[in-house]
Amino acid sequence: MISIKNEQIYKSITFSEVLVAMENAILANDAGQIYTPQRMHINVKQNTFLTMPCFGEKYFSTKLVSVFPDNANKDIPLIFGTVILNDGDTGKPLAILDGKAITALRTGAIGGLSVKYLVPENIENIGVIGTGVQGLHQALFACTVRNNIKNIWLVNRSAERLAWFEQEFKAYFPNINLHKTKNTRELLQKSQLIITATTSSTPLLPNDANLLKGKHFLAVGSYKPDMRELPEALFSLVDKVYVDTFHAIEESGDLAFPMEKGLLKRTQIDTLAQHIRQQTRPTNNSQTTLFKSVGLAAFDLFAAALVYERRVDVLMC
Numbered sequence: 001m002i003s004i005k006n007e008q009i010y011k012s013i014t015f016s017e018v019l020v021a022m023e024n025a026i027l028a029n030d031a032g033q034i035y036t037p038q039r040m041h042i043n044v045k046q047n048t049f050l051t052m053p054c055f056g057e058k059y060f061s062t063k064l065v066s067v068f069p070d071n072a073n074k075d076i077p078l079i080f081g082t083v084i085l086n087d088g089d090t091g092k093p094l095a096i097l098d099g100k101a102i103t104a105l106r107t108g109a110i111g112g113l114s115v116k117y118l119v120p121e122n123i124e125n126i127g128v129i130g131t132g133v134q135g136l137h138q139a140l141f142a143c144t145v146r147n148n149i150k151n152i153w154l155v156n157r158s159a160e161r162l163a164w165f166e167q168e169f170k171a172y173f174p175n176i177n178l179h180k181t182k183n184t185r186e187l188l189q190k191s192q193l194i195i196t197a198t199t200s201s202t203p204l205l206p207n208d209a210n211l212l213k214g215k216h217f218l219a220v221g222s223y224k225p226d227m228r229e230l231p232e233a234l235f236s237l238v239d240k241v242y243v244d245t246f247h248a249i250e251e252s253g254d255l256a257f258p259m260e261k262g263l264l265k266r267t268q269i270d271t272l273a274q275h276i277r278q279q280t281r282p283t284n285n286s287q288t289t290l291f292k293s294v295g296l297a298a299f300d301l302f303a304a305a306l307v308y309e310r311r312v313d314v315l316m317c
Helices: 006-012 015-030 069-073 101-116 133-145 159-170 185-190 232-236 253-260 271-276 295-317
Strands: 001-002 040-044 046-054 057-068 080-085 093-098 125-128 150-154 177-180 193-196 216-219 241-243 269-271 291-294
Touching: 001 006, 006 093, 006 101, 006 295, 015 101, 015 133, 015 271, 015 295, 046 177, 046 291, 046 295, 057 101, 057 295, 069 093, 069 159, 080 101, 093 101, 093 295, 101 133, 101 216, 101 271, 101 291, 125 133, 125 185, 133 193, 150 159, 150 185, 159 177, 241 271, 269 271
Parallel strands: 001 093, 125 150, 125 193, 150 177, 193 216, 216 291, 241 269, 241 291
Antiparallel strands: 040 046, 046 057, 057 080, 080 093
């Protein structure tokens, strides 16, 4: 069994390769070609521990994740994780991978796929609320699939996190301008695509339909029923809500709350995979769209397999 660390993962693969792997993963999951048991949540106070297994034809994987929100006050990551990859025929352990890098890349790529298939190609301005690892990778993959991006507008309470975000982002896209905004209202006014990547328990955006209309929303932060990033008014504007998995309906307050209040119907929710199969691209800039991601173990399996195979190729050279 080999150990693949954070920096080795990034050196082994490109963003484009991860996008392809995640498209394969989301389509395979939707077609029932892999077995993904529902993840197990263990909640202790405000902290969460998750186990996420997935079984494919060639490999199976298990991700172990801890989410400790108070880490934000300790200047350490909120999320720690490990992915174990096993041979599908024998069960032999093949690799142990840094879960932070796998999670960041696969989640960023799933968000990137939603931008590719739901957001017009000519957008130039992105707004990001939450400048941690998830916010960074959502922005990186959005810019990978949309070549016209000129500006990213940022909201975050920590000046240190903003500086970190700028340093990391500029390493990939030095010519895209980064701007700090006063508040989320200003960010909405200046952005066409809005990315939310926080652990907020209350909506981050103004509950103003006029400000929300014609925007494209990519929400990745809420992963529990008591967590919400999206305002109620948004659900009066969207005809469809796209998700990476239908488990999001129960897991995320961003969907559970509006459904409970009668603001969103089950028939309005569909998977991104179904939309991808239609191979339709957005053309109407005035349409309001929403993609909600809570993650899926299938994404970890396909990302880990990609990294493992690339790493083995390097070691054999």
